Amino acid sequence: MSVYDTRRTMMVDNQVRPSDVTKFPIIDAMLKIRREAYVPDEKREAAYMGENLELAPGRVMLEPRTFAKMLDALDIGPADMVLDLGCGLGYSAAVLAEMADTVVALEQDEHLASEAEAILAREEVMNAVVLTGPLAEGAAKHGPYDAIIVEGGVGVLPEAIEGQLKEGGRIACLMMEGTLGTVKIGSKQGGRIAWRFAFNASAPVLPGFEATREFAL
Template identity: 60%
Template sequence: MTDFAARRTMMVDTQVRPSDVTKFPIIDAMLRVPRENFVPAAQREAAYMGENLELGEGRVILEPRTLAKMLDALDVSNDELVLDVGAGMGYSSAVIAHVAEAVVAVEDDETMASEAQESLAEAGVDNVILHVGPLAEGASQHGPYDVMLVQGGITELPLTLQDQIKDGGRVACLFMQGALGEVRIGHKNGGVISWRMSFNAGAPVLAGFGKEHVFEL
């Protein structure tokens, strides 16, 4: 029988800690959340690999290192409301829920959303609200948010989502240029988001998060 707890510890010791993630609440969350319960059944054995896990339809569960470094750079505190865009089967939301006050998880795939709901309940995570709807529209009725994360690649962040971040809030996005990507952390002040590069990573660009093509003569 697979010892997932041992694999979880190894994931933290070989992928998370060496990536300069030092905040205890993040490390603790990643040691506690059973990642194998938040992935497709056929992928359970690969749950702790240091790479993105395919969900199909161009969707992935971001590799543990990427999620941990995003959270570390965002410095989420336990009195903050977080919007998790593209929550998939709920792993990222379960981890964030350990470090935030509450999480609103947006997922457009109803099957994945219901599986996420089930897995979150089984894991005893009770501070996540699942919102089923288009990822690019977020969940304005529960906002505005102190912090936002997007679980996939983007080339630009839709204005609808930018508007749901509180003034003084932060956002982590993985900007893709071809096959190369970098996670940038945005700080919103005076209604404007200023970005700074944080670290390199990669993921497929989410539908609705690419640049609009403008035809020029």
């Protein structure tokens, strides 16, 4: 058993389970997927820390607690097609791929996207595909999706993303107001998304998801 295997078990036991995340598919996936493989080499020692891990300027891998609680609230099933927005180096896509039928992972940072594709191939994750493009536009040609997860802060959710969620589908967003954030879970009914509060968290707002300020004279 490697030191990373031990840290992975400790992450689940000390960060995930105490956050009331107990569903077997989530626990199993987070114990299986090698988080250290999906971070920059120089940050491997920090892979299992309980905080957001910077991947690029303004871009993070969400802390294990936040990510696990989002998965728990989304209740992803084995027949689901999931859109993973802002997949970074692919960790989230790999975990989701253990739980869902298919994962479409979108990344607009070309370096992160190419690295994610290479890592997922190396780790033999076969049911996740990485696409490169603007996060705010989503990946309509593969949708609509049973579930969408946004891997970073959201000021305003772009309409294009709302339109890619199936009727009855679920979406998890970390809504940021200044430095304060709340994860909200949306459910699409009658063509509209109804939101509920899930828990507090924080992350940098993703490009294209910034809230526009209205200036008045």
